Amino acid sequence: MTSTSGARALPGAGSGGPVRIAARGLAVRHGSRRSWALTGVDLVVDPGERVLVTGASGSGKSTLLAAVAGLLDDEGAEITGELTVDGGSPAAARGRLGMLAQDPDSQLVMTRAGDDVAFGLENAGLPAELIWPQVDRALAAVGFPHGRDRATQALSGGEKQRLVLAGALARRPGLLLLDEPTSQLDADGAELVRTAVARTTTDRGTTVLVVDHDAGPWLPLVDRVVELVDGGLVEHGPGWRPTPRAAGLSLPPATDGPVLLTAEGAGFTYRGSPAPALRPTDATLTAGRVLAVTGPNGTGKSTLALLLAGLRGPTAGRVEASAELARGVRRGGTTPHLWRAGDLVTRIGTVFQNPEQQFLTGRLHDELALGPLRSGGHAATARATAEALLERLGLTAFADANPYTLSGGQKRRLSVATALATSPEVLVLDEPTFGQDAATWRELVALLAEQRAGGCAVAVVTHDADLVHVLADDEVRL
Amino acid sequence: MTALALGPVPDVALSRINPVTQLAAIVVVTVVLLTSLDLVTPAVVLAAELCLLPAAGLRTPGAVWRRTWPLLVSAASVGVVNVLLGDDADPLDGLALVLRVLGLALPGVLLVSSTDPVRLADALTVHWRVPARFAYGALAALRLVPLLATEFEALRLARRTRGVEGGRNPVAHLRLFAGISFALLVGAVRRGSRLAMAMDARGFDSGVPRTNARGSTLQVRDAVFLAATVAVCAAAVATSVAVGAWHPLFGG
Numbered sequence A: 001m002t003s004t005s006g007a008r009a010l011p012g013a014g015s016g017g018p019v020r021i022a023a024r025g026l027a028v029r030h031g032s033r034r035s036w037a038l039t040g041v042d043l044v045v046d047p048g049e050r051v052l053v054t055g056a057s058g059s060g061k062s063t064l065l066a067a068v069a070g071l072l073d074d075e076g077a078e079i080t081g082e083l084t085v086d087g088g089s090p091a092a093a094r095g096r097l098g099m100l101a102q103d104p105d106s107q108l109v110m111t112r113a114g115d116d117v118a119f120g121l122e123n124a125g126l127p128a129e130l131i132w133p134q135v136d137r138a139l140a141a142v143g144f145p146h147g148r149d150r151a152t153q154a155l156s157g158g159e160k161q162r163l164v165l166a167g168a169l170a171r172r173p174g175l176l177l178l179d180e181p182t183s184q185l186d187a188d189g190a191e192l193v194r195t196a197v198a199r200t201t202t203d204r205g206t207t208v209l210v211v212d213h214d215a216g217p218w219l220p221l222v223d224r225v226v227e228l229v230d231g232g233l234v235e236h237g238p239g240w241r242p243t244p245r246a247a248g249l250s251l252p253p254a255t256d257g258p259v260l261l262t263a264e265g266a267g268f269t270y271r272g273s274p275a276p277a278l279r280p281t282d283a284t285l286t287a288g289r290v291l292a293v294t295g296p297n298g299t300g301k302s303t304l305a306l307l308l309a310g311l312r313g314p315t316a317g318r319v320e321a322s323a324e325l326a327r328g329v330r331r332g333g334t335t336p337h338l339w340r341a342g343d344l345v346t347r348i349g350t351v352f353q354n355p356e357q358q359f360l361t362g363r364l365h366d367e368l369a370l371g372p373l374r375s376g377g378h379a380a381t382a383r384a385t386a387e388a389l390l391e392r393l394g395l396t397a398f399a400d401a402n403p404y405t406l407s408g409g410q411k412r413r414l415s416v417a418t419a420l421a422t423s424p425e426v427l428v429l430d431e432p433t434f435g436q437d438a439a440t441w442r443e444l445v446a447l448l449a450e451q452r453a454g455g456c457a458v459a460v461v462t463h464d465a466d467l468v469h470v471l472a473d474d475e476v477r478l
Numbered sequence B: 001m002t003a004l005a006l007g008p009v010p011d012v013a014l015s016r017i018n019p020v021t022q023l024a025a026i027v028v029v030t031v032v033l034l035t036s037l038d039l040v041t042p043a044v045v046l047a048a049e050l051c052l053l054p055a056a057g058l059r060t061p062g063a064v065w066r067r068t069w070p071l072l073v074s075a076a077s078v079g080v081v082n083v084l085l086g087d088d089a090d091p092l093d094g095l096a097l098v099l100r101v102l103g104l105a106l107p108g109v110l111l112v113s114s115t116d117p118v119r120l121a122d123a124l125t126v127h128w129r130v131p132a133r134f135a136y137g138a139l140a141a142l143r144l145v146p147l148l149a150t151e152f153e154a155l156r157l158a159r160r161t162r163g164v165e166g167g168r169n170p171v172a173h174l175r176l177f178a179g180i181s182f183a184l185l186v187g188a189v190r191r192g193s194r195l196a197m198a199m200d201a202r203g204f205d206s207g208v209p210r211t212n213a214r215g216s217t218l219q220v221r222d223a224v225f226l227a228a229t230v231a232v233c234a235a236a237v238a239t240s241v242a243v244g245a246w247h248p249l250f251g252g
Helices: A061-068 A091-096 A113-123 A128-141 A157-169 A187-201 A216-221 A301-308 A364-374 A379-392 A408-420 A438-453 A465-471 B019-035 B040-051 B061-085 B091-114 B117-127 B132-161 B170-201 B220-242
Strands: A021-029 A038-045 A050-054 A078-085 A097-100 A175-179 A207-211 A224-229 A232-236 A259-268 A278-286 A290-294 A316-321 A348-351 A426-430 A457-461 A474-477
Touching (some): A038 A061, A050 A216, A061 A207, A113 A128, A290 A465, A301 A426, A364 A379, B019 B091, B040 B220
Parallel strands (some): A038 A232, A290 A474, A426 A457
Antiparallel strands (some): A021 A038
8 A cells, every 4th residue: 555645544443445335226215205215226336436426406315325324224214125335234334434524514523623633533442642643644635734733613614624534534434425525615625625535535445425416526536427316326427527507598688777786995894803804895786787796715705795785884985775776765875784674675685695594484485475574565465476486486386385394406496586575676695506406506597687687686696607607797806 | 703713722821730620629619618608718719719810821901801701790799789688788798798709700710711622521531531422522512602603693684684673673673582593593403413423423422432632631730739729728717717707607
């Protein structure tokens, strides 16, 4: 075993090499559901192989991952067919498993980077004197740029994910499961994580299963790709490429209307913070056009969205609504953050990055009717609006369902729809396409283009280059 | 926002005393102060505790105030309320109570200022055999607490985007607060279960006897610290008896 690349130089804790996964006719149905999440999956992953499992949201990717990780037994799921990991039951192989999931903050345990990597080795009962050399090797292998004493809270998202990866690899897992590990990172952070995965797995010391709806970026570092389609598995040959999500998209063009909202030298500094979260910035929102706000993490893109949305007042410069947009407000004049919430929602609609934060009711129908009601609309009108939007989004069948029970893509569509329910003239969206599969992506783009054509001024904070390419008429780069 | 974040606590002089030694000292002080109702005993103990403030990194009045203002405010109000509402309202009794509250609580402030949470968990599991599931589970959960403040603000703004805000109506404010708190709780539970799964995936509490990479040792200085604590408490009681002020909880 060579260690010239620093890849697999972690002696000690684990026993045995990479594991083999074999599924035959695997079908799974979750306790509370009527339909089967997986239907007859046949999959063999040889020891040391690196396989990407892709598929649209709701295609059964998470279920397959949970099955391999041995987590299904805890949930009371109905399982038929056969699945073995390392020749035995998945639950029995849990000790040989390394895991990297989406949210970095719920995977770190300790306050210092080195302690966090050591955590898994302590759990394995490794003597203390063997732990630190192994921690240092794991940190070096993933290209962690800081020392052991670095506070975990001071790390960027990409660095945190690298640290979690180091913690998993230090235990010398026979199987590494990666569950959309870059879905919450910006492009640079995602690249950091994929590079670290590539570096540490080239020597085939561990079997790797990557689950991600966004297949493209993983192709250079996996041996083969399988796709889940409606619970069944499709094997893709070498040279397979995902269809570009923007292919064949035809959108209504921008129209030209009046300026509705302007930011002049608008900046924001949190109280007690030495550095501004957003440097003074100019931006103009025009009816019938889409403004993209782009730039690396930490430059204040989301903060600018909050200022434009009238949710925070700028601490420098100003954000001003046109007389037309501000007509009829009961308080605050042309300063949106002073408006009453009821006045705000009919003028500026906002969509947060996390849809769940904006859900307030236990029923889809009520969720859509809430905005119209809070802004003083009649109950009958609100009901009609809600029904029309449910129809438009193809969610009529879920009218009585709880918003929290929807799939990721459905939640995203619902949160956009709740903002549209009050027909605002300005729409502000923070990373609307983050973590969305191709189908939802196309639907969102079409929906936003439709709003633009209807004379709405749209501002989108985004890292998504495709979105900027197909939709943006103007761009502010921070 | 960074002021809220839970991170490593920098080493200060008092950090060289093992956290379990400090906890043992707190037990000694607590027993003595809970059973002495006079003015002199808590005064002597409190004076000794104040001498340790610089060792805990609390060197300037500003630093002391930031760490202790809730304690000072509550101690003062406890004293005032007791004097005002007590049957035999003696200001000296009120003062004695204030000193006892401060003397009881200040060791906790010293412990928190000088102890890294990870070192505390290490010490508890190594020396007192506290179950790892409890000690490190609490530690991991504690890391998530600062996120709650950020999350609370996001939820408040999210409600404004839906047309929901308190305005000038106090009842509406209360309902808004209750709604946000509930959403916060739901989110915390879900994040907590994800964290538990991640810890599980790294072999936490899997039945293998756990080792400790950092270790936690008890030195001669720990014995000296504990002995000094006992000595100070004994001196406090002795002084109190000598000046004729001693008033124990039982008897007298």
